[in-house]
Amino acid sequence: MFVYGIHHYIGFVQVEMYNLGLEYRRMIVWNYENGWSRSTKTLATHYEPILWFSKPPGFNYVPIREPYKSTERLKHPITKNGKVWTPHPDGRLAGDVWHFPVLAGRRFAAERVDHPTQKPLALTDRIVRHFSNEGDLVVVPFAGSGTECVSAARNGRQYWGCEIKPEYVELAARRLASTEAAPPLPDRVG
Ligand SMILES: C[S@@+](CC[C@H](N)C(=O)[O-])C[C@H]1O[C@@H](n2cnc3c(N)ncnc32)[C@H](O)[C@@H]1O
Known part of the structure; x- marks a missing residue:
C-alpha cells in the first residue's frame, strides 16, 4: 500500500x-526534481513523503535500477576487496x-x-511496475484524474478506481480510453 x-x-x-496491523516498509521521499513552491512566505516545497506499508509478512518488489551517477569512473576497471x-548494465x-x-511548465504540457x-x-509507473505483478488488481481509492489507473492499464494490471467528483470521473475515463501499452521506462528492471 502506498x-x-x-x-x-x-x-x-x-x-x-x-493500528490496522499493516507492516511499515519505508517512507519514500519523492524529491521534486524541478523544485516547487506555492508560497514565498515559507519554505519551498521540494519533496512529498510516500508511505509504503504492506500486509505482513511479504511484499512484491522488483528491483529498481537507475543510471550510475558517474559514467566516467566506469570506463576503467574498478577493484573492490x-x-x-x-x-x-542497467545501473x-x-x-x-x-x-x-x-x-509543471511547458515540458509536461502533453501529459497534463x-x-x-x-x-x-513516471512516479506511478514505478510503483505499479516494481511493487505489483502483471494481472494484479490495483486499487485506487482517490483516483482524481486517474493517473494510477492509467499506470495499471498500460502496464498490464487491472484497476479499480473511486472518485467523488463526476467531472474527474469523466476525465479519468477519457484518459483510460486513450491509454496504450507503456513504453520502456528509464528505470529498467534488473
Ligand atoms: C490528490 S487527488 C488524486 C490525484 C491523482 N493521484 C491523480 O494523479 O490525478 C485526490 C482525489 O480524491 C477525490 N476524493 C476526495 N474525497 C473522496 C472520497 N471520499 N471518495 C472518493 N474520492 C474522493 C478528490 O476529488 C480528488 O480528485
Missing part, C-alpha cells in the same frame, strides 16, 4: 496503518529518495490534464 498527498496528516495516517567489480539499485519532476494534483506517470 499513501501520498498527505504532508500535513502523515503522522495520523501512519498511526492508523499500524581485491576483485574486479563489474557494473550492472545501480535505487534507494528511497526518488527524483521525479512535478508536471485539468486536475490540480495530478501525479506524474
